Amino acid sequence: AKQAGRNTLCLFDPQMQAGLNKRAALEADLRSGLEQNQFKLFYQIQVDRQRRAIGAEALLRWDHPLRGTVAPAEFIALAEESGLIVALGNFALREACAALANWARRPAMAGLSLAVNISAKQLSQQDFVRQMQSLLRQTGADPRRLKLEITEDVVLGNVENAIAVMRALNKLGVEFAMDDFGTGYSSLAYLQRLPLTQLKIDRSFIAELRNEGNNAAIIRTVLALGDSLNLQIIAEGVETEPQQAYLTDCGCRYFQGYLFGNPETLAQFNARFMG
Numbered sequence: 001a002k003q004a005g006r007n008t009l010c011l012f013d014p015q016m017q018a019g020l021n022k023r024a025a026l027e028a029d030l031r032s033g034l035e036q037n038q039f040k041l042f043y044q045i046q047v048d049r050q051r052r053a054i055g056a057e058a059l060l061r062w063d064h065p066l067r068g069t070v071a072p073a074e075f076i077a078l079a080e081e082s083g084l085i086v087a088l089g090n091f092a093l094r095e096a097c098a099a100l101a102n103w104a105r106r107p108a109m110a111g112l113s114l115a116v117n118i119s120a121k122q123l124s125q126q127d128f129v130r131q132m133q134s135l136l137r138q139t140g141a142d143p144r145r146l147k148l149e150i151t152e153d154v155v156l157g158n159v160e161n162a163i164a165v166m167r168a169l170n171k172l173g174v175e176f177a178m179d180d181f182g183t184g185y186s187s188l189a190y191l192q193r194l195p196l197t198q199l200k201i202d203r204s205f206i207a208e209l210r211n212e213g214n215n216a217a218i219i220r221t222v223l224a225l226g227d228s229l230n231l232q233i234i235a236e237g238v239e240t241e242p243q244q245a246y247l248t249d250c251g252c253r254y255f256q257g258y259l260f261g262n263p264e265t266l267a268q269f270n271a272r273f274m275g
């Protein structure tokens, strides 16, 4: 290890330095990956009780030249911290709107909605509404088919601003879903104030579903809450028939998870609706 100079307060920790270098390298990698078009959107089907498709959620994947396909767990947090999430999120929105416009021309897909994950940072961009407007105009996507998924983080920032932005987008026809519901800073007061149309029950509550356990109580409570606030509830991370059966029994009408389909390329997703 290096010796600290006489007058420098230097606590040199090689491990910490290695961590910082790795982060800096990953951040540079993210930036160039964006410039070089290494990001792709994958699509995961969402269904109703009869397993009819109602839409999809768009999920980012990074086609890294050396590391192969990288999942968001590996890059979203850093993208958030470095601010690159705005550019990355804009890319996702653009791709999603292009897909929606294309589906509108296919009779079997014209009724599908598409959900896109939006970071609180994106929503707080001062020209977000104008950007969405021009994106919708440029792509020809029907705003009524676009759903933006936000997380409870939005209430940690300027809530009034978030509400105003959401309302302005509502006027265009764009709807909002609260993602990962129950895992973050939940305040029922905010939930009531945010102009939402959908709640997504986080998959952690579904993964450990036991009929009489705490998660079952949470699921029943969320469904009752959704009912009284007039919100549509969708369960994510549904992997087994018994999970879907239990959720259905609780009153849940919409589902997403490996039981119905993994996130897949646009070509794979579209192929479900051909022939």
Ligand code: C2E
Residues within 6 Å of the ligand: 044, 058, 059, 060, 071, 072, 073, 076, 085, 088, 089, 092, 116, 117, 118, 119, 179, 180, 203, 236, 237, 238, 239, 256, 257, 258, 259, 263
């Ligand atoms: P999320 O929004 O909760 O997305 C659902 C995640 O659950 C996805 O992981 C999906 O692949 C996974 N999943 C779906 N069905 C199942 C299942 O049945 N079982 C299990 N165990 N997992 C399932 P993914 O694609 O790795 O995305 C992780 C997170 O990254 C997302 O969580 C979302 O928070 C974030 N993310 C992805 N794309 C974007 C984006 O475009 N913008 C932003 N801001 N965040 C994104």
Ligand code: CA
Residues within 6 Å of the ligand: 057, 117, 149, 179
């Ligand atoms: Ca989501």
Ligand code: CA
Residues within 6 Å of the ligand: 179, 180, 200, 202, 203, 236
């Ligand atoms: Ca989620």
Ligand code: CA
Residues within 6 Å of the ligand: 180, 202, 203
């Ligand atoms: Ca989640």
